[in-house]
Amino acid sequence: MIECPQEIPCDPCQANCPAGAIDLEDINGTPTVDFEKCTGCSVCVESCPGLAIFTVDCSSEKGCTVTIPYEFDLPEVGEEVIGLNRKGEEISRVTVTSLKTKGDSAFDTPTVTVQVQEEHVNELRNIRRSK
Amino acid sequence: MRINDHPILSFPETETITFSYQGREINAKRGETIAAALHNAGITELRNSGDRERGRGLFCAIGKCSSCLMKVDGVPNVRTCITMVQEGMEVEKQTGFPEIPSKSTKLKSEIIEKKSPEVLVIGGGPAGLRASLTAASAGASVLVIDENPLLGGQMIKQTHKFFGSSDQEAGERGKDIGDRLSREVSDHPEIEVMTSTSAVGIFEEKVGIYKNREKFLKVDPEKTIVATGATEDMIKFPNNDMPGVYGAGGVQTLMNVYGVKPGDRVLMVGAGNVGLIITYQLLQANVEVAAIAEIASEIGGYFVHAAKIRRHGIPIITDHRVSRVEGTEKVERAVIEEVGDSGEVIQGTEKKFDVDVVALAAGLSPSYKLLNHGGCELEFQPALGGHVPKRDKRMRTTREEIYVAGDASGIEEATSAMLEGAIAGADAALSIGKGGPGEEDIIRDAREKLEKLRAGSYYDNLRSGLQEVEKPSRTKEQ
Ligand SMILES: Cc1cc2nc3c(=O)[nH]c(=O)nc-3n(C[C@H](O)[C@H](O)[C@H](O)COP(=O)(O)OP(=O)(O)OC[C@H]3O[C@@H](n4cnc5c(N)ncnc54)[C@H](O)[C@@H]3O)c2cc1C
Ligand code: SF4
Ligand code: SF4
Numbered sequence: 001m002i003e004c005p006q007e008i009p010c011d012p013c014q015a016n017c018p019a020g021a022i023d024l025e026d027i028n029g030t031p032t033v034d035f036e037k038c039t040g041c042s043v044c045v046e047s048c049p050g051l052a053i054f055t056v057d058c059s060s061e062k063g064c065t066v067t068i069p070y071e072f073d074l075p076e077v078g079e080e081v082i083g084l085n086r087k088g089e090e091i092s093r094v095t096v097t098s099l100k101t102k103g104d105s106a107f108d109t110p111t112v113t114v115q116v117q118e119e120h121v122n123e124l125r126n127i128r129r130s131k
Numbered sequence: 132m133r134i135n136d137h138p139i140l141s142f143p144e145t146e147t148i149t150f151s152y153q154g155r156e157i158n159a160k161r162g163e164t165i166a167a168a169l170h171n172a173g174i175t176e177l178r179n180s181g182d183r184e185r186g187r188g189l190f191c192a193i194g195k196c197s198s199c200l201m202k203v204d205g206v207p208n209v210r211t212c213i214t215m216v217q218e219g220m221e222v223e224k225q226t227g228f229p230e231i232p233s234k235s236t237k238l239k240s241e242i243i244e245k246k247s248p249e250v251l252v253i254g255g256g257p258a259g260l261r262a263s264l265t266a267a268s269a270g271a272s273v274l275v276i277d278e279n280p281l282l283g284g285q286m287i288k289q290t291h292k293f294f295g296s297s298d299q300e301a302g303e304r305g306k307d308i309g310d311r312l313s314r315e316v317s318d319h320p321e322i323e324v325m326t327s328t329s330a331v332g333i334f335e336e337k338v339g340i341y342k343n344r345e346k347f348l349k350v351d352p353e354k355t356i357v358a359t360g361a362t363e364d365m366i367k368f369p370n371n372d373m374p375g376v377y378g379a380g381g382v383q384t385l386m387n388v389y390g391v392k393p394g395d396r397v398l399m400v401g402a403g404n405v406g407l408i409i410t411y412q413l414l415q416a417n418v419e420v421a422a423i424a425e426i427a428s429e430i431g432g433y434f435v436h437a438a439k440i441r442r443h444g445i446p447i448i449t450d451h452r453v454s455r456v457e458g459t460e461k462v463e464r465a466v467i468e469e470v471g472d473s474g475e476v477i478q479g480t481e482k483k484f485d486v487d488v489v490a491l492a493a494g495l496s497p498s499y500k501l502l503n504h505g506g507c508e509l510e511f512q513p514a515l516g517g518h519v520p521k522r523d524k525r526m527r528t529t530r531e532e533i534y535v536a537g538d539a540s541g542i543e544e545a546t547s548a549m550l551e552g553a554i555a556g557a558d559a560a561l562s563i564g565k566g567g568p569g570e571e572d573i574i575r576d577a578r579e580k581l582e583k584l585r586a587g588s589y590y591d592n593l594r595s596g597l598q599e600v601e602k603p604s605r606t607k608e609q
Contacts, residue, residue, distance in 0.1 A: 004434070006433060006435070007589060008433055008587060008589060028586055049291070049292030050294065050433065051435065052438065071138050071415060072138050073136065073138060086442050087441055087442070087444065088441060108292075
């Protein structure tokens with residue numbers, strides 16, 4: 001899910017997608033994803049400087065996951081965290097299924113993947129540790 | 132109030148040193164500025180205003196305003212935001228209009244040194260660094276000076292990744308780009324670097340006189356490139372001079388360069404990219420942000436930057452201006468009010484925030500003073516941020532031997548600053564007989580990239596402003 005609707009001079013999402021799934025007319029265009037080609041690898045999530053890309057994966061039988069870029073104090077795998085929407089409002093408690101630290105990430109942006117109820121996959125865009 | 136854990140930055144342990152403030156002993160980290168050390172110790176009132184004895188604190192934190200002037204080792208008017216703290220230093224709060232000491236004190240103004248580099252670059256931000264590298268690679272001898280203790284300009288505090296084209300530096304954090312450029316410049320055999328060194332005037336016959344806290348230098352370059360960046364704008368409201376009102380960039384310098392928190396809770400003013408990005412960075416430094424107040428009806432910054440902070444629940448309140456800050460000695464509260472379509476305040480819409488920091492991200496103005504002093508023709512261009520020098524497409528001002536690059540030529544971004552730096556550096560080298568076709572290629576390539584960068588609808592105003600100040604080249608147009 002690319003949430004980058006403005007014409008800004010930027011192209012790393014398109015340049016780094018290994019599947020060639022992101023289309024951008026030119027550097028000032030707005031990116032679109034060809035979901036037929038997209039493998040869900042989340043490289044774009046790590047490469048986008050605007051932290052504007054999230055991957056939603058409902059292909060597994062175990063349910064859906066959402067991967068978000070997350071440049072804050074990282075939770076642990078298995079930890080229950082609070083899922084937030086685009087306005088930072090709480091939607092539900094979710095569990096961290098995997099993460100990539102700044103060092104693991106191909107483009108230096110840490111990411112967190114959480115297990116999310118299907119009805120929330122288009123809403124959940126942030127998390128907060130409950131501490 | 133040091134930042135201990137940061138998701139992006141690490142602040143290395145350095146030696147602890149001690150200095151005195153009003154006779155009291157204070158601990159500091161070697162390598163930090165006096166103002167940062169005082170902030171960490173909770174001292175935010177640094178001086179009194181000259182005539183009214185009102186307390187003043189840090190504002191810009193990069194040496195461009197006069198808010199942090201203090202008396203250091205008996206010398207008044209020292210910009211403590213760019214002066215490194217030293218073991219045993221005696222720092223005093225400055226009150227009134229202090230007397231300038233005579234030569235016999237530690238200001239050794241009698242020491243004058245001469246230097247004659249082929250190219251002098253004033254300012255070691257992305258524009259100046261790229262200009263230095265380009266001119267030096269063409270074979271020119273370069274002296275680059277910066278009044279801050281570290282090279283890199285505003286880049287050293289940009290912890291976020293930059294937009295732009297992936298064949299340039301896009302996707303890299305600003306800080307990493309700045310560090311890389313600084314290293315390349317410091318390692319280059321043809322470039323001499325002087326930090327903590329200010330240009331104080333550009334005079335006739337190409338002579339600039341430059342100060343190095345210890346001594347004055349008369350520099351006699353063949354070409355001078357002015358890459359002095361920009362100054363943060365102040366806005367008018369009662370108590371805007373109270374300690375706790377900072378430039379947003381000043382807040383950023385404190386926390387991202389020196390690892391010191393500006394306070395506990397912040398009201399950000401302005402929802403352009405600078406306000407949005409610094410809000411996000413405050414959250415990363417574990418500082419609470421109450422809200423962003425924006426006077427316009429729309430958010431000026433990029434959608435993606437606004438989205439990043441919205442999802443942390445930070446409200447962006449548009450159509451609101453700061454009406455005042457309140458507090459006894461420093462900021463304790465900020466008050467905002469709604470404004471109507473024609474800018475009138477709507478009564479009964481006051482909102483109060485208990486904050487100890489108000490950060491102003493209300494715009495930047497090009498630092499044009501040296502250019503003005505040097506006799507370069509200026510023009511007022513709101514789309515470029517204020518007064519900017521007229522120049523041609525090779526960044527030559529109306530004084531042939533003086534070039535401009537970066538934010539000093541109009542407020543834009545680091546990517547365009549570097550491209551303009553490359554153009555100025557290459558043309559300066561060519562004009563003294565260095566370099567060759569390779570430098571012409573650099574200029575052509577950089578111009579093309581600039582045009583592409585500025586092509587989007589976001590930049591419509593900028594393009595028309597540029598058209599006004601760019602006069603035709605003296606030589607063949609590229
Ligand atoms: C919060 C924030 C976020 C930003 N984000 C981005 C971004 O995402 N992408 C992007 O491309 N750009 C971004 N920018 C803009 C970018 O940082 C600036 O456009 C860029 O740094 C301008 O470069 P410059 O070399 O012209 O000036 P500066 O980086 O300001 O450097 C000027 C230097 O000149 C020195 N100087 C000034 N006067 C003198 C003097 N008299 N004597 C000696 N030295 C002097 C100063 O000390 C300073 O180091 C951001 C800026 C801010 C504040
Ligand atoms: S998830 Fe991978 S394949 Fe899909 S668009 Fe992003 S980078 Fe390309
Ligand atoms: S990398 Fe991110 S910010 Fe840049 S164009 Fe792609 S989605 Fe937009």
